[in-house]
Amino acid sequence: MTPLLEVSGLNLAFGQRRTPALRDVSFTLDGGQRLGIIGESGSGKSVTALAVMGLLPDNAFLSGSIRWRGQELVGLGDAAYSKLRGDDMTMVFQEPMTALDPTMPVGLQVAEVLRLHRARSKDAARFGASAEQIVDNARNRVLEMLTEVGLPDPGRAALKYPHQLSGGQRQRVMIAMALINRPALVICDEPTTALDVTVQAKVLRLIDYELRAVQAASLFISHDLAVVSQVCDEVLVLYHGEVVERGHVAQVLGAPEHPYTKGLVATARLDLVTPGERLPVIEDFLSSAQLAGGGAANG
Amino acid sequence: MVDTARTLESSEPQATVLPEYRVRDLTRLFRQSGTGASKTLLAVDSVSFEVWPGQRLGIVGESGSGKSTLIRMLSALQLPSSGVIEFRGKSIVGLDEEGLSELRSSVQLVFQDPRSSLNPRWRVGRIITEPLRAPLLRRTQRVPLSAEGRQARMYEVMEKMGLEPEMAKRYPHEFSGGQRQRIAIARALAPKPSVLIADEAVSALDVSVRAHVLNLITDRVRDDGLTLLFVSHDLSVVRHVCDSVLVMKSGRVVEAGPIAQVYTDPQQRYTQELLSAVPRIRTQFD
Numbered sequence: 272m273t274p275l276l277e278v279s280g281l282n283l284a285f286g287q288r289r290t291p292a293l294r295d296v297s298f299t300l301d302g303g304q305r306l307g308i309i310g311e312s313g314s315g316k317s318v319t320a321l322a323v324m325g326l327l328p329d330n331a332f333l334s335g336s337i338r339w340r341g342q343e344l345v346g347l348g349d350a351a352y353s354k355l356r357g358d359d360m361t362m363v364f365q366e367p368m369t370a371l372d373p374t375m376p377v378g379l380q381v382a383e384v385l386r387l388h389r390a391r392s393k394d395a396a397r398f399g400a401s402a403e404q405i406v407d408n409a410r411n412r413v414l415e416m417l418t419e420v421g422l423p424d425p426g427r428a429a430l431k432y433p434h435q436l437s438g439g440q441r442q443r444v445m446i447a448m449a450l451i452n453r454p455a456l457v458i459c460d461e462p463t464t465a466l467d468v469t470v471q472a473k474v475l476r477l478i479d480y481e482l483r484a485v486q487a488a489s490l491f492i493s494h495d496l497a498v499v500s501q502v503c504d505e506v507l508v509l510y511h512g513e514v515v516e517r518g519h520v521a522q523v524l525g526a527p528e529h530p531y532t533k534g535l536v537a538t539a540r541l542d543l544v545t546p547g548e549r550l551p552v553i554e555d556f557l558s559s560a561q562l563a564g565g566g567a568a569n570g
Numbered sequence: 571m572v573d574t575a576r577t578l579e580s581s582e583p584q585a586t587v588l589p590e591y592r593v594r595d596l597t598r599l600f601r602q603s604g605t606g607a608s609k610t611l612l613a614v615d616s617v618s619f620e621v622w623p624g625q626r627l628g629i630v631g632e633s634g635s636g637k638s639t640l641i642r643m644l645s646a647l648q649l650p651s652s653g654v655i656e657f658r659g660k661s662i663v664g665l666d667e668e669g670l671s672e673l674r675s676s677v678q679l680v681f682q683d684p685r686s687s688l689n690p691r692w693r694v695g696r697i698i699t700e701p702l703r704a705p706l707l708r709r710t711q712r713v714p715l716s717a718e719g720r721q722a723r724m725y726e727v728m729e730k731m732g733l734e735p736e737m738a739k740r741y742p743h744e745f746s747g748g749q750r751q752r753i754a755i756a757r758a759l760a761p762k763p764s765v766l767i768a769d770e771a772v773s774a775l776d777v778s779v780r781a782h783v784l785n786l787i788t789d790r791v792r793d794d795g796l797t798l799l800f801v802s803h804d805l806s807v808v809r810h811v812c813d814s815v816l817v818m819k820s821g822r823v824v825e826a827g828p829i830a831q832v833y834t835d836p837q838q839r840y841t842q843e844l845l846s847a848v849p850r851i852r853t854q855f856d
Contacts, residue, residue: 311776311779312746312779313746437634468803468844468849469843469844469847497849497850498849500850536851538781539777541806542806542850544810546811547810550781550785552778552785
């Protein structure tokens with residue numbers, strides 16, 4: 272069976288820079304599967320997501336292969352890509368304040384995703400429905416979705432602008448936008464990093480529930496191993512643009528093999544360190560040769 | 571409703587020592603303009619506590635619980651609506667900048683986002699030495715008055731924060747998030763404060779970078795004998811750096827006590843919720 276997403280030998284470099292952002296990255300994702308991508312800032316997590324979504328800037332040199340249901344995406348034209356994006360393949364970004372349009376009520380923004388792909392008026396004739404009916408259906412579907420993601424009073428919330436909502440509510444709107452077309456893949460890029468722990472816990476539960484509801488696969492990017500633990504079954508560790516380890520979450524985080532993964536796990540286990548004692552840092556686990564492996568590794 | 575007595579007994583030294591801060595019934599209202607009738611928001615509601623020299627007090631709560639408003643009042647960046655704030659036995663409410671000189675020279679702040687708290691047009695060296703040039707601080711005679719003295723102090727704090735001397739010539743955007751936060755802490759330490767207030771200082775950092783910055787903060791607090799006020803939404807981080815904690819919800823302190831006690835045996839449901847919200851790493855197959 273063809274996997275949903277098959278990335279192989281992906282190399283990426285930006286502009287004149289000599290150090291590549293990704294080196295020979297390969298992984299596959301089956302339908303409904305959730306793969307966490309972990310690593311520090313600069314390890315290549317986000318650019319991997321952008322590469323899959325076809326959202327890399329013009330100065331990016333991408334080689335290798337990204338196959339979506341068997342179809343090659345590297346080199347795919349923008350028009351073909353936009354049919355896919357927001358419909359079969361969607362994304363939840365870290366900062367909803369910049370990802371949402373500040374000048375448009377959030378209900379309209381959710382409706383736009385639906386309208387672009389599902390309820391276009393040119394389809395109206397084909398289905399024998401009037402334009403009014405299409406609009407009505409879209410409105411109902413948006414309200415239904417806003418209710419589902421747990422926005423209080425969705426009818427009124429739909430009319431609000433992003434700045435009138437809290438951080439957690441904005442992230443719920445983003446999730447509604449990402450899921451309204453029942454995609455096969457949802458890429459989440461640090462979706463809860465800007466939120467505090469209680470809101471984060473609620474949003475993670477929502478993401479888990481929604482992914483299950485539409486049986487979507489997910490690439491879930493985070494620097495926080497504990498967050499990835501809650502959502503994913505499998506995890507991929509990126510270091511300086513290279514995959515250093517992949518496996519079941521419990522396997523990789525419980526018995527990490529690569530020194531970098533060991534370091535990542537150790538720094539996250541605040542609970543294992545006596546309060547006030549020195550916390551382990553990644554550098555403790557890597558030889559100086561590994562640290563010099565590429566770019567600046569210091570915090 | 572608050573059992574502050576329980577907390578502060580434990581850390582209370584002999585009566586001859588003055589607390590760094592004494593806060594009584596501190597309240598701050600905000601008028602909310604907007605749709606129709608004006609509403610008011612009680613950001614901080616009748617909060618009382620003391621901070622003793624050398625204490626490491628964590629202030630925990632979710633967004634909107636009043637943590638940041640509280641520390642803005644403690645650092646005289648915002649006026650309280652009512653209540654008492656004494657710094658070393660003297661009220662600081664309503665004082666002019668002249669009257670606040672002791673507070674300004676002794677209390678330094680580190681904020682969450684060093685991208686917005688460091689001047690992007692200044693070189694790191696100028697950023698770190700800026701507090702040393704402030705006239706109010708110069709008058710207290712606690713800072714070096716000569717350019718050479720300032721530079722020596724700058725290299726000293728940069729070294730303590732693990733920053734290379736040549737970094738003084740560079741601009742904030744040339745650094746990673748963790749390095750920028752270390753620059754912000756170096757700036758805070760330059761005038762030799764006795765109280766360091768950190769407002770979500772590690773919340774925006776990668777987990778791996780967070781460990782490094784927390785180590786540096788712990789070292790400085792211990793070696794320089796600093797009093798620490800550490801604001802965070804994450805109780806596991808507070809447990810690591812603090813000895814005591816105030817848990818805030820909707821402007822009120824709902825639980826207070828030694829951190830070990832609150833962390834292992836939280837009395838309030840809200841504290842239990844905060845604790846259980848901290849995600850845990852999965853290391854076993856379920």
